[in-house]
Amino acid sequence: MRVKWLLGILAVLLGLAYAQRTITIQAWTIGPDDPSITRFTNLQEAAERLNADLAKEGADFRVKVEGFFDTTDWDPYLRRVLLAFQSNQAPDIVQASAALSATWAAAGFIAPLDEYIPKYAQFEDVIPTLWDSVRFQGQIWGIPQDTEARPLYFNKTLLKQLGWSDAEIASLPERITNGEFTWDDVLKTAQEALEKGVIEPGKGYYHRPKNGPDFIQWYRSFGGRAFDPETGKLVFTKEAALRYFRWLKEAVDSGVLERDRLDGNWDRFHQNITDGKVLFFSGGTWNWAEWDQQWVADKGGQEWLFENFGFAPHPSYKKGGKPITLSNPQAYMVSANSPNKEIVVRLLAYTTVPELDGKHAVGSGHLPILKTTPETLDDRFTREVSYLLNFTTFQPAHADLSKWQDSFFRGVSAVESGDLSPEEAVEVVAAEMQRLLRDQVIIE
Structure with a gap:
């Protein structure tokens, strides 16, 4: 009798243990900006919600999210991800630029998700165009995590010191939008500010201090x-690159742009901007959250930012031209070797809801990926900046995009440093792209 009782207790305990078995989902995420930590914590919160439903369903397992949120830099993070893919040690979920989905899909590192997505109604709320950012060769290779825009910011206080009226400052975004205010006008305004002592040398215009997708945006803005x-190939337009390179050279030679702007120092970038020293500066919507939380909190945070900074799309190089911005959506991608693809995608569906989407958008300065999220938000910056998506573009979905970007960046760097003339840089970039990309690039 006692044996039966013990066996019964053992059976119950084993049943409880079985019911509580845990599926651990490994997720690697990155900012590198601190406010984007919700790329990781939203997954953990989604797991709690999923587990509540699994309990109601009587499921025999629960889900736990482990991994990390990286705040160092993209290069070491992506090297770590690549090494993990190559050694078959990749986590279940990797968050990165949606543009990398093409490269990783071509290499067989990530799984196509088309068979899973229709199972979850949450994905129907995703802004339709964002699916294009993770589409490659007719299949979907990721779940959009966030999107953003990359504005041209301007310092309203410095423009006022230059003699602009409040009305002129307020109308600048509209004048850029209708093609009245061009890149040449940016340069001329900065040159005037320098001549009148409103700004210090090199503080007329700032762009990012290192390589990145933004350079595609600026190259496109020059045509x-x-x-x-039609061919699925990358393209290098020499005439447009020459226009851009000549603009950069004049900006450096006239003292508008620092010759060592590409110094890799993000702190110097943010410090001079938030100290109110830079007239025009290119950045991302997420920089607004960084400035608010990490750089000007003691000055008044968002209130100070709205008082001193304005934002607009980047202008065209010609009068009447169309302005531009770039969205580099982030995406959650599922490792091809993950043994839990079904439950991973379900977890991502629980992450793709307005509450978590809105929490990330407001907290990090990114833009929502869901159609219904804006209705739930009460955030001035998100409301006012979202119109930039009307002018947005995406990076090309091509497996060799990084080679194009690296070659083009070397041309930018050579021009700004004075090592090559704009004309020489164009030819060097064209030759390097032809050598590296061969039949995958059209030089025009």
Whole structure:
């Protein structure tokens, strides 16, 4: 009798243990900006919600999210991810630029998700165009995590010191939007500010201090093409690159742009901007959250930012031209070797809801990925900046995009440092792209 009782207790305990078995989902995420930590914590919160439903369903398992949120830099993070893919040690979920989905899909590192997505109604709320950012060769390779825009910011206080009226400052975004205010006007305004002592040398215009997707945006704003949809090949437009390189050279030579702007120092970038020293500066919507939380909190945070900074799309190089911004959506991608793809995608569906989407958007300065999220938000910056998506573009979905970007960046760097003339840089970039990309690039 006692044996039966013990066996019964053992059976119950084993049943409880079985019911509580845990599926651990490994997720690697990155900012590198601190406010984007919700890229990781939203997954953990989604797991709690999923577990509540699993309990109601009587499921025999629960989900736990482990991993990390990286705040160092993209290069070491992506090297770590690549090494993990190559050694078959990749986590279940990798968050990165949606543009990398093409490269990683071509290499067989990530799984296509088309068979899973229709199972979850949450994905129907995703802004339709964002699916294009993770589409490659007719399949979907990731779940959009956030999107953003990359504005041209301007310092309203410095423009006022230059003699601009409040009305002129307030109308600048509209004048850029309708093609009245061009890149040449940015340069001329900065040159005037320098001549009148409103700004210090080199503080007329700031762009990012290192390589990144933004350079495609600026090249496009000077009339360049980066991708040919008919052939599926990358494109390098020499005439547009020459226009951009000449603009950079004049900016450096006239003292508007620092010759060592590409010093890799993000702190110097943010410090001079938030100290109110820089007239025009290119950045991302997420920088607004960084400035608010990490750089000007003691000055008044968002109130100070709205008082001193304005934002607009980047202008065209010609009068009447169309302005531009760039969205580099982030995406959650699922490792091809993950043994839990079904439950991973379900977890991502629980992450793709307005409450978590809105928490990330407001907290990090990114833009929502869901159609219904803006209705739930009461955040001035998100409301006012979202119109930039009307002018947005995406990076080309091509497996060799990084080679194009690296080659183009070397041209930018050579021009700004004075090592090459704009004309020489164009030819060097064209030759390098032809050598590296061969039949995957069209030089025009």
